[in-house]
Amino acid sequence: MELDLQNPLTCYNEDLQYDVVTSLFSNESDHMPCLLSFESSDLRLSIRRRALSLISHAKLSYDLDPFLVYLSVNYVDRFLSKQEILEKRPWIAHILVLAGLSLAAKMTNSDLSISLSHLQREEGFEFDAHSVHRMETILLAALQWRMRSITPFSFLQYFLSLFKIEDSSLAQCLKHRASDIIFSVQHEFKLLEYKPSIIAASALLCSIQDLAPLTFSSSKAAISSCDYVNKVTTI
Numbered sequence: 001m002e003l004d005l006q007n008p009l010t011c012y013n014e015d016l017q018y019d020v021v022t023s024l025f026s027n028e029s030d031h032m033p034c035l036l037s038f039e040s041s042d043l044r045l046s047i048r049r050r051a052l053s054l055i056s057h058a059k060l061s062y063d064l065d066p067f068l069v070y071l072s073v074n075y076v077d078r079f080l081s082k083q084e085i086l087e088k089r090p091w092i093a094h095i096l097v098l099a100g101l102s103l104a105a106k107m108t109n110s111d112l113s114i115s116l117s118h119l120q121r122e123e124g125f126e127f128d129a130h131s132v133h134r135m136e137t138i139l140l141a142a143l144q145w146r147m148r149s150i151t152p153f154s155f156l157q158y159f160l161s162l163f164k165i166e167d168s169s170l171a172q173c174l175k176h177r178a179s180d181i182i183f184s185v186q187h188e189f190k191l192l193e194y195k196p197s198i199i200a201a202s203a204l205l206c207s208i209q210d211l212a213p214l215t216f217s218s219s220k221a222a223i224s225s226c227d228y229v230n231k232v233t234t235i
Helices: 014-031 035-039 042-062 064-081 093-107 113-123 128-141 153-162 168-187 191-192 194-210 213-224
Strands: none
Touching: 014 194, 035 042, 035 064, 035 191, 042 064, 042 093, 042 113, 064 093, 064 168, 064 194, 093 113, 093 128, 093 213, 153 168, 153 194, 153 213, 168 194, 194 213
16 A cells, blocks of 8 residues: 555554554655755755745745645755756756656646746746656656655654644644644755654644643653654754
């Protein structure tokens, strides 16, 4: 059975859920960019800024699904942290964005063909289908075909289950609020050094602080006592 990494704990088989949670925590580092690569290359930082600007423009202009956008940024960050770029070429960010969005669309079963065509015309860069496909292949190779990215969203339901919230409507509100927080901070470069699980836990604690402050202490204690959470990391 193929699991939805945005909501991987939707099944009711307790043993399977345990295996999925263990796998998520064990493998999340494989889906993170290497921060040191960016620190040693101003060129890659410049490309990242331009690429994320283009993706943000596409999201607002064509009302793209937020999770699709999140995946594409994850692909861009991981690619730039692994791929050495020696020459400053203005079109690199554009074709990287097209490939990242295209692959994210395939992973979420979305159709972006018209939106990507419009985006190219607006930005004054047009690549033929062969060039975009070739960039997709390069991106896939750099990411070792790990396209079903483990993101903070993969951990929200698990951490919520630790809170023992009986009010299902409150739990849903907390999850939505945490999701909004995660989407809003994705562009922050500093966050690239934190594991997806830590970002998820922090976003949920922020949502608890906003929506159910009286339960903040117990919620933080529940996350801190979790065997999977790195106790050295401050939440």
